Amino acid sequence: MLKGVWMDEPLMIAGRAFRSRLLMGTGKFSSPDLMKKAIEASGAEIVTVALRRVELENPRDSILSAIDTGRYLLLPNTSGARDAGEAVRLARLARAAGCEPWIKLEVTPDPRYLLPDPVETLKAAEILIKDGFIVLPYIHADPILAKRLEDIGVATVMPLGSPIGSNRGIRTRDAIEIIIEGANVPVVVDAGLGAPSHAAEALEMGAAAVLVNTAIAVARDPERMAAAFKKGVEAGREAFLAGLGAQRKEAAPSSPLTGFLR
């Protein structure tokens, strides 16, 4: 048995290793203290923060002061940016204020569904990568866009399962399968996961990780829900390694006219 192939490896993003495959968002919590406890219970090592919500230069900022950057990679995001220019400016301000050059790129011109703009996202990613950023772009589940982003050097692709905060689960399953099949960077399913079973489903499909926020923040007991998601992610990953991955669809060549040649 090719034991090595099925051994779990740490999640590698831009050369950095992470044991946890659950990334956490920090919005919508009822208090920084609850947020802190939920992050702890989730086992996450990457925590994303909306730059619009924080005062980077303020050491007493309620969100930033609750996140121990010695334990967690603080991943700033450009939530609220409507175009490439705004996202790039936000990212540069974050770096200038002392953040690591990692950026979760979100360009969402529509404030209702917060769907990502593919054209502006690609444009911003190009600029930021040339600028030396490690870019993790939030995208629709678009396999070609994922490849185009990979070509220019993004660290991950982060397709949505369903609109942010909708808790509707993985409605883009078929397209995410295609993205995973073709990806050479980690695929992180980013939005719409409403239950630990959704997270498990993503990992079973072969996603490298998931990012969760609303489902945890808005739960009656966020800390407990964070722990449940941790288990969901671990179960999904185990199932993938145990063999579910083999069920992935392959293109079946059908050539009835030349079959006799085989």
Next chain:
Amino acid sequence: MSFHDEIRRTDWSEIEREIETRTETDVEYALGAVRTGGVSLNHFLSLLSPAAESSLEEMAGEAHLITQQRFGRTITLFAPLYVSNFCSNSCAYCGFNSRNPVRRLALTPEQVREEGEFIHRLGFRHVLLVSGEAPQVVSLDYFVRITGLLRPLFSSIAVEIYPMDVDRYGALIASGVDGLTVFQETYSEALYKEFHLGGKKRDYRWRLETPDRAGQAGFRRIGLGALLGLGNWRVEGFYLGLHTKYLMRKFWKSQVSVSFPRLRPAAGSFQPPRPVSDLNFVQLLTALRLFLPDTGFTLSTREPADFRDYLIPLGVTSLSAGSRTDPGGYTHPQANEAEAQFEIADRRPPETVVEVIRQKGYEPVWKDWDEAFLGKNL
């Protein structure tokens, strides 16, 4: 094509009749639609109807859940900064009415900065500049200048000032203003004429199309409101919902929010002809929430403290606190309050409001915007 064209296709009294004749069965259907995620305009009429009053608790429960999922357990805080009470309009209900013999005051840019610094020290990072209609006193240049002075202090600067044209709005945006609030006061043209007795504000259409011009100019955030107490609140609510949906469709990159300014009966002042009770207010708020799940709802200090506190879980997303509605009132609180635009009912300091928000299980949010969005500082 503007909202004026849209509104002309409807008839106020027809809408009123429709709302008044809805039955409890209609309301049940509407509540069913809430749970399956699609409240139509037709359902919305039912939710605004007298028949829905017996379903208020259920509506409130749904409004709570929807708001919590969309906005989380957070309440954004902002402070108004009144820069001038000069006004050429005569609105029957307003303290700034040009016919009121009050002392008029316009802050100098330096005084605006002092007020801004005071508000900043209270913790606020979102500020709303307010003035009466007096372009000869507080001109476009004046607003551009004070915006420049306030930029280092605030991550979001919005205005609630007299309506302007698209080009002037463009200049405001370029100077660093990201949001515009304009209340229609009443969507009924007949009533509008009754309460707006003089000045440029008499022009119903100019007022009604202001959010259209704001959208064209590219304001990131547009705030609407109807002054509750002038007309039938159920019909005002209907038009408010219609207006919001219209703007969201047309200016799909702008965030539309709704405020709920209510005229309260008080001795010696303007008596609202159609007062809105607390129960009515809650029905309006929750019906709008069910119709507009993604829209921010703002509540000012016009409302008394305990009522504001009760409304926090019902759909409100943004509160002002510790407000002064007289120009210079933050740094010179001894000034005569007769010069204020309206009487403040919730006089608690911001730290007390913040404490209550926390007790209710919500996180007070001081900053939810960044000047990087408007291309400043780079």
